[in-house]
Amino acid sequence: MSTVRERSVPREAARRRPATPAGSPRGPGGAGRGTPWPYLLIAPAVLGMLYLLLYPLGRALLISVQDFRLRQLILGDAEFVGLRNYRTLLGDPEFWEVVRRTFVFMAVCVLAIMVLSTLVALMTERLGRVARTVVLSSLVLVWAVPVVAATTVFQWLFHSEFGIVNETLTGLGLDSYEGYTWFAHGGTAFAIVVVLIVWQSVPFAAITLYSALVTVPAELYESARMDGAGGTRVFRSVTFPLIRPIFMLVLSLEVIWTFKAFVQIWVMTRGGPGEATTILPVYAVQTALSGQRYDLGSAASMLTVLLMSGVLVLYFRQLFRQEGEQL
Template identity: 60%
Template sequence: MLTAHSADPRPAVAAPPPEPRRPRRRRLSALWPYLLVAPTVVGTAFLLLYPLARNIVMSFQHFGLGELIRGGATWVGFANYRTVLEDPEFWTVVRRTLWWTGLNVVLIMVLGTLVSLMLNKLGRRMRFAVMSGLVLTWATPVIAATTIFQWLFQSRFGVVNWLLVKLGFDSYRDYAWFAHGDATFAILVTLVVWQSVPFAALTLYGGLTTIPVELYESARIDGAGAWQTFRLVTFPMLRSLFALVTSLEVIWCLKCFAQIWVISQGGPNGATTTLPVYAFQIAQSLHKYDLGSAVSTLTVLILLGALVFNLRRMFRQEGREENAL
C-alpha cells in the first residue's frame, strides 16, 4: 500500500520544450517570391500609374507649349473639361468612336466564334495548320501589318485594284481608296478585325476543349441542331469567357491609334478620327496639352463605363443562373 510519503511510481512528464523561433532563412524563403516580382510590379506601376496621374493633373491646368518649355502651369479647375464638352466636334468624335468600337467588336466576336468552332471540328493536321496561320497573323507587328495594307490598297500598283479590274470592275482602275472617308474607314476596320480575330478564336477554342463531350451527345440525341447546340450548350458553358474576350476587344478597339494614324492620321476630312487620334491631334498639332489630357481622361472614363456595364451584365446573368439552379 502506498502511503502519503511514498514515491509516485509514474514517470514524471517533462515540460514541452519552448517552440524554437522561426529560422531567418525560412522567413527569407517566404519573402523570396515577392522580391522576385517586386521589380516588375514597381516598373509597371511607374509606367502605367504615373502617366495616368500626370495626365489627370495636367487636365486641370493651363498647359500649353510655353508651360512645356518654361514650366509654371497654373491651375484652372474644370475649365478644360467644360471647353471640351461644349465643343460639338468632340461629340461627333465620340459617336464615331462608339460606332468604330461596336462594329469592330461585333465582327471580331462573330468571326472569332466561327473560327473557334471550325477549329473544334477540324482534324489534327488541318487544325495545326490553321492555328499556325492564326498565331503568325497575331504575331505580326502592328506597323508592319498596317504597311502591308497600305500596299494592298495602293491606287496604281495595289493588288486589290488589280484584282478588281481583272474581275471586270473597271471603275476601280487607279481607285484612290484613302481619298474617300468611307473606304478608308472600311480598310481600317478590315485591318483591325484581321489582327484581332486570332486572339479571340484561339481563346474561345481553348474554352471549347473544356466542355464535356457528353453534353453535345445529349443535345444531339434530343434532336438539337447546330444553332440550338451553340445557344443551349456552348454559349452558357463559356459565358464568362465570352464576356472576358469581349471586354478585352472593347479595350483593344477603342484605344486603337497606330493603325489609324499611320494610314490616314484621322482623315480624310476627319472620317477616321477617333478619341485617341483626336486627343493626339489637339496635344501635338495644336500644342494644347491641357485639352488633350482632358480628352484622354474622358476617353478612359468612357472605356471604364463600357467595361463596368459589360461585367455587371455578366455577373447578373450568372446570378440568375445560380438562383435558377
C-alpha cells in the same frame, strides 16, 4: 508499467518543449507568415509596374487641369486652371461627334471580331489534326505580325495605282476601280480601318475561344444529339453556356483593344479624310499636336479613359447580374 512509462515520455517532453512565439517562422525551412522576404522579392516588380502605369496617368491628369502649351512645356511654369479644359471639350460639338464615331467604330469592330472568331473556333474544333494544325499555325502567324507592318501592307493593297485590290477588281471587269483612291473617301477609309482591326484581332479571340471549346465534354454533345437537338440548338444550350466566361472575357478585351486603337489609324489615314476615321485616341493626339494644346489633349485622353471605364463597368455589372441569376 513499461508500456505506460514509454508512452508518457513523449507527453512530458512535449510539455517541456518551449512554445513557439507568435509571429515566428513556421514550416519547412523557417518560411512563414512573419518573414518579409517574399514581399521584398516582389517589391521591385510591383513598384516598377506601378510607376509605369500610374505615373503617366497621374501626369496626364495634372496636365489636363493646367494651362499647358509649348511655352509651359519648355519653361515649366504651368498655371492651374481647374476644369476649364474639360468644359472646353464638353462644349465642343466636334468632340461629341468624335465620341459618337468612336462608339460606332467599336461596335462594328467588336461585333465582327466576335462573330468571325467564334465561327473560326467552331470550324477549327471540327477539323482533323493536320488541318487544325495548319489553321492554328496561320492564326498565330497573323497574330505575330507587327501592327505597323500590317498597316503598311494594307496601305499597299489599297494603293490607287499599284494596289492589288484595284488590279483585281479591274481584271474582273470593274473598270470604275482603275486608279480608285480608297483613302480619299470617308466611307471606304473607315471600312478599310475596320477590316484591318478585325483581321488583327480575330486570331487572338479565335485561339482563346478554341481553347475553351476543347474543354466541353463530348458526352454533353452526344446527349444533346440523342435528344434531337440540331447544331444551333447544341451551341445555344450546351456550348455557349460552358464557354460563356471565356467568351465574355474575350469580349471585354476586344472592347478595350478597339476603343484605344490608335497606331493603325494614325499610320494609315491620320484620322482622315477629313475626320472620317478620327476616334478619341486620334482626336487627343491631333488636339495636342495641332496647336500645342497639350492640356486639351490630356483632357481628351482622360475623358477617353473615363468613357472606356464606364462602358466596362456597365458591362461587368450586367455580366455579374446575369451570373447571379444563373446561380
